[in-house]
Amino acid sequence: MIPLSSADTATEDTSAEDAPAEESGPSDEMREALLAEIAGLLGDSLVESHIVPGKQLYLRVTPESWKETHRVLRDEMGFKFFEFLSAIDWMPSPFGKSEDASADAGIPVTKVEDPGEIEQGFAGGETRFQVFTRVVDISHDTPGKSVGVIVKVDVPDPHEDPEPVLETLLSIYPGTNWHEREIHEMFGIGFTGHPYLEKLYLPTDFEGNPLRKDFPLLARHVKPWPGIVDVEPMPDDADESDDDSGAAAEGGDDA
């Protein structure tokens, strides 16, 4: 390594300290301008939005405008690069994180007393399920200028309300084909207009939608698992090491 003079290092340090503040300002503005432009085009169909400064722009649109939103983003805003389409089940798992001792002791599928409330993430939401896509404008080749947007949409629970509310995006982004099939088998969420919404990964006779939070991961419950018990104490904290070894011994007895 070339030794730097102390003066150089000092200037570098200050610039490194100033840089995040300076960068987050403009990129913030950039995303806000982008959001204003998108909001103007989408009008009422944009329900909510959220900006993580310098990182990401989240939009939430109405289910009716799902396809139209993507058409606007692709044709009028230039977001031509389709990154992914996925879904999320916001319900806290009724089986917990399966990290606690009961799972390790091999007690079969126990429901957690109080899994907690459904709490949606950025850009809010009203339903348990959300579908989201990310599309990017890759026409700018300056670092940080090419931005992507994450578009979310509320979807009712497909087990209670099996009628699909979303239109397929196949005619906008042909790459959504397999993504939509995956979401259909993993969550049960359907897409109207998709010509071949068959299982993508799972066997044809598989029952259930594995990525739903109420689908138990049985492998995790039938086999003891070390979980979060840290059996290797850190050398510098003597107090905690006693606790840890005790916990490890108990875990061993249970197993």
Added chain:
Amino acid sequence: MTAVTEPTEQDQLAYVAAKAADSRVNVELETDDGMTLNIGPQHPATHGTLRIVAKLDGEQVLWAEPIMGYMHRGYEKLVEVRTYPQVTTLINRIDWLGSFANEVPFILACEELMEIEAPPRAQYIRTVLHEMGRISHLIMGVGDMGVQIGALTPMFYAFRDREYLLNQIEAATGGRFHPNFDRIGGVKDDLPAGWIAETTRIMKTMTAFCDQMDDLLMGNEIFEQRTRGIGVIPPELAQLYGLSGANLRASGIDWDLRRDSDSPMAWKHADFKVITHTDGDSFARTWCRLQEIRESAKIVTQLLDDLPSGPIMAKVPRIIKVPAGEAYVATENPLGEMGYYVVSKGDLGPFRVKIRTASFSNVSIVPWILRGVYVPDIITILGSLYFILGDIDR
């Protein structure tokens, strides 16, 4: 002697058809409206257990549909019951040739949520290992492309030279394919003594490999005839299908996350070219990969030359809890863009992780691109798209 009835031709056909339906063996079925050719799941040309069913009219493909799931491991579900440090062990196995590169975007996403940044030395080490993973991956891609057209020599040279890289990766991380070396806040260990000099020397071998391949493969008349003008992907369509990596750049789109994103990794300190090609055919894709090996070797040499000193771990709590929030971080992995959409609720483990893999999107264009091609070109097109089954099935 007991008389055994000779099976009629119809009986034989029915038997073969039943076998095909049952055990999905590699057979050809002839019907009135063309022939169905079943490629895989165990065909050597499909890089694993991808199965493609193609409907043929003579030598021409009427339609083709990949059938996946033979290697689906459900990582998106499995990570929900693991703690953040445990996740890297799983995700190492997604794109098994890319090794270290799989861990990087996930760790970066966690760091973004925790609002910490690894110290510069750790970022340099990460970038160097990431690029070495890319070289060892793309070497196989180029060698494998030779195999697809019947040239076995490039593959053996690729195996030979990849060994040098794997030895170096093993020396630094302890693992050849699954390093599990990246940590939230830095990397596990510092580089061993003498590693830098040896790696710099090996990068020269890699450049020599590229020269050799330029002569052996790219300048080979048979290779050009089998790949030029075959499987052309138009740039607009490549974007709409979400193609990334060399597959996108071979269609003339100048897009590389190493340069075009403000990633905290050390790529911004290196001087390298983003390789593009305008043809968009099988040849262009393979050519881009080969040239990318050169650029990666350049990056590794440069970064090792000005590797900063200092700590390799930021200050992170002993038990890692990631604050609630959402983050999507993608990096330019050997096969293309790989990203993790991490949703945290402030627990010890992620609430949901969406894994965006490059191969999944790259292969999703297969039904489109195989329509109308001839049977021998199926193999070269698949080889030039270059995918890893674990990266498709996750």
